Amino acid sequence: MNVSHEIIQVLKDSGYKLTRQRRVIIDTLAKNSKPVTAQEIFLQVRKDLPSISQDTLYRNLEVLAFIRVANRIRVRGGDRFELAEHHHHHFVCLKCGDVKCLKGCPIGPQQLSEANKNNLEVLYHNLELSGYCEKCRHRREG
Amino acid sequence: MNVSHEIIQVLKDSGYKLTRQRRVIIDTLAKNSKPVTAQEIFLQVRKDLPSISQDTLYRNLEVLAFIRVANRIRVRGGDRFELAEHHHHHFVCLKCGDVKCLKGCPIGPQQLSEANKNNLEVLYHNLELSGYCEKCRHRREG
């Protein structure tokens, strides 16, 4: 598993121990090209670790999101998770629920100035866009 | 209830009916000066409407968030809701969990250009900042 190699390093650097469960969860996330729900991950992870508990999965998704190794995206029908390999943001279609990843990041010092004025130390940010995707937009207009 | 008057108009304009439950939920949100959890709202709403179901509360929080009358903010320990009287964004402290409202909005056409390039029709956006608030920042450094 190459993909997860550097991710595992981040985990250890953040002071978390490397367990079999974590390794499998990360590998499983890596295998999915689209953001997946906790339950979808659970079913997949159980193939390799039949005795893993739901608690362990949820706890680790929380950890991975906390150290920014994974992204948590709000979509109708439950949150979804994906490995955060490159920093980016998302667009969620309000009609079909599809999630699109956006290239680049439009958040710079300008966008954080108000927080800085208030003496807040901004370490992370997350921008969620929503509306209609190309397909749904046309259906709506047509 | 003055606060909720215009909000109720938005609800009706969006095609939703005005029910007693919705009125109470909106009034209850208006009474809270800080973002509250669904369960906190449930307990408060039940004082006026003892027989309201959890389903009705959750369904309406979803509706209110959808038509942007309420904001849904992710905080450890569950999502929180607040009336969205003026468009703004939030900062969440990773240590104490406190939520700060930020004045103004730093998202403009520039920040949406990538989405527009991809033929996505952006109707809404949400920016979440996180890090350390003034208090926790000092504790950490001290």
Place this chain on the structure above:
DNA sequence: GTTGAAAATAGGAATATTCCTATTTAGGGG
């Protein structure tokens, strides 16, 4: 390799959230 402390896990209990459906209600039209 062995040992010990702290962190992590499994499993089940407790909560929270969502789903389903029969019944009720809001609001427009007559």
Place this chain on the structure above:
DNA sequence: CCCCTAAATAGGAATATTCCTATTTTCAAC
């Protein structure tokens, strides 16, 4: 004011998520 239809609700079932605790595991020091 009465009727009608679509939308909304209550209540309970089904899921999903979190909490708790005894036991296991990681990993650093020896």
